[in-house]
Amino acid sequence: MNKRQLVAADCDVTFDNLTRQLYASDASVYQIEPVGVAFPKSAQQASSVIMAAADAGVPVIPRGAGSGLSGGAIGDGLVVEFSRHNRQISDLDLEQRTVRCGAGVVLDQLNTFLKPHGFCFGPDVATSSRATIGGMIANNSSGARVPVYGTTADHVVSLEMVLADGRIENVGARYDSLGAERQMIAQLVQRHAAEIAEWMPPGMLKRWSGYGIERFLREPHDLTEIFSASEGTLGAICSAELNIVPRPREKGLGLVFFASVAEAMQATVELLPLQPAAIEHIxxxxxxxxxxxxxFQAARDLMELDTKPCEAILIVEFYGDVAERLVALSAMRLGLRTLICRNQAEMNLVWAVRKAGLSLLTGRVGPAKPLAFIEDAAVPPAQLPAYVAGLERIMNPMGLEVCYYGHAATGLLHVRPVLDLRTATDLAKYRQIADAVSQLVREFKGSLAAEHGVGIARTEYM
Ligand SMILES: Cc1cc2nc3c(=O)[nH]c(=O)nc-3n(C[C@H](O)[C@H](O)[C@H](O)COP(=O)(O)OP(=O)(O)OC[C@H]3O[C@@H](n4cnc5c(N)ncnc54)[C@H](O)[C@@H]3O)c2cc1C
Incomplete structure (x- = not known):
């Protein structure tokens, strides 16, 4: 590889060992050293370095904060890092409810900017203090409130992209760019419309393994549907025009405690008619x-975890008509008991536990860790009880501890078997579980990658 070609580009590029080690991992289980890391300050600089990489035959891996769980932001080529710069927020239009963000803008930064105006960005990833807008679009990230807000792709109006050959293009419903490519994709997608309808039936709110082909079928003029969720494989996002939403005026939170995960899944199905903004499972x-x-002691006291043991909890949130819906929730008498939060402070305590969920888990002592590799599968919510039964059939005979948490309202459970990958036995179990779960998810016509991306972890199963 000719490094000189990359250095000659009009962009900071670093090849030192420390930087390459720092960018060799993300939040996945993988580690791959890149040849170098570029830090563009603008679309022009990104274009210059991507063109140089193409000339040198070096693959490009766009990267945001590196909080992705599937290994999408690492590779043995040139990492093009958008989070150090590209943090400008501009063109706020409260009438049209749109704003423009550089790819490196962090979600919390955007929401802090929007708050005084009474607005926010709808999708709410748990990593909001780190995740960049570029990474969120590339993974089509989402969060707990998908029933209300949908996913990141639903809020993308237009994208400023740098393509693999260095071209800078704006794409979106009002742009006429990439006409030939658009036509080709439209034909391809049309040709497979029946198959797409069969494997991507309506009713799954979180279903993103790669390109949004079923969205593009509905919106064939809008290439953002294809670029969103493309995980950096079709180009680098330099900036995005996004839709924003008014902040909710009224929120309410109830908790239901269960003797088993299976009972919590059954209750999720029963709760859906109340149209909650979120049903989170821990x-x-x-x-x-x-x-x-x-x-976390105040949260534990509020939930009475030390005195009233349980195996699973559903956190049920409502936006609007809160009083009636919380009464309806209590009246359902689900599980072992119900707790209604009385104020915002109590709600914050509960959300702090849910938000810290993964860090709490991975911080567990000992060499065996709750691993992310089947953690992003979603099935139609009504199938959750049968899906969990299937998972238990696969993993219980292995005698494994397994953690189930996630976005129950949308059928997405972050399932993490506890394994020590330094042992041959657990490595074999890892492979066995990955194979069996991919087959199980297929049986439910679910999605193996609902919000964390396909990345390295799931490409072989697509
Ligand atoms: C503790 C924890 C909790 C999480 N919770 C959630 C959650 O609630 N919901 C959720 O959806 N995800 C969640 N994630 C996953 C992750 O945080 C999100 O996918 C996040 O949006 C990724 O953003 P990032 O900036 O870190 O992207 P990165 O990890 O840097 O990259 C992710 C992918 O996007 C591509 N990419 C990044 N920037 C660009 C760009 N400018 N142009 C083109 N492609 C680009 C990369 O190549 C890669 O394929 C969680 C992860 C962790 C570790």
Whole structure:
């Protein structure tokens, strides 16, 4: 590889060992050293370095904060890093409800900017303090409130892209760019319309393994549908015009406690007619990590976790008509007991436990860790009880501890078997589980990658 070609580009490029090690990992289980890391300050600089990489025959890996869980932001080529710069927010239009963001803008930064205007960005990833807008679009990230806001792709109006050959193009419904490519994709997607309808039936709110072909079928003029969720494989996002939404005026939160994960899944199906903004599931392996932690004691006391044991909890949130819906929730008498939060402070305590979920889990002591590799599968919500039964059939005979948490309202459970990948036995189990779960998800016509991306972890199953 000719490094000189990359250095000659009008962009900061670094090849030192420390930087390459720092960018060799993301939040996945993988580690791959890049040849170098570029830090563009603008679309022109990104174009210059991507063109140089193409000339030198070096693959390009666009990267945001590196919080992705599937290994999408690492590779043995040139990492093009958008989070150091590209943090401008501009063109706020409150009438049209749109704003423009550089790819490196972090979600919390955007929401802090929008708050005084009474607006926010709808999709709410748990990594909001780190995740960049570029990474969120590329993974079509979403969060707990998908029933209300949908996913990131639903809020993309237009994108400023740098393509693999260095061209800078604006794409979106009002742009006429990339006409030939658009036509080709439209024909391809049309040709497979029946298959897409069969494998991507309506009713799955989180279903993003790669390109949004079923969205493009509905919106054949809008290439943002294809670029969103493309995980950096079709080009680099330099900036985006996004839709924003008014902040909710009224929120309410209820908790339901269960003796088993299976009962919590059954209750999720029963709760859906109440049209909650979110139904989040956490289980004992997760909330047990808060034991003895001063920071979470108030939340534990509120949930009475030390005195009234349970195996699983559903956190049910409502936006609007809160009083009636919380009464309806209590009247359902689900599970072991119900708790209604009385004020915002109590809601914050509960959300802090849910938001810290993954960090709590991965912080567990010992060499075996709850691993992310089947953690992003979603099935139609009504199938959750049968899906969990299927998972238990696969993993219970292996005698594994498994953590189930996630976005139950949309059928997405972050399932993490606890494994020690330094042992041959657990490595074999890892492979066995990955194969069996991909087959199980297929049986439910679900999606193996609902919001965390396909990345390295799931490409072989697509
Ligand atoms: C603790 C934890 C909790 C999480 N919770 C959630 C959650 O609630 N919901 C959710 O959806 N995800 C969640 N994630 C996954 C992750 O945080 C999101 O996918 C996030 O949006 C990724 O943003 P990033 O900036 O870190 O992207 P990166 O990890 O840097 O990149 C992700 C992908 O996007 C591509 N990419 C990045 N920037 C660009 C760009 N400018 N142009 C083109 N492609 C680009 C990369 O090549 C890669 O394929 C969680 C992860 C962790 C570790």
């Amino acid at each position: 289980d004992k392996p997760l909330f047990d990590q808060t034991k003895g932690q001063l920071h």
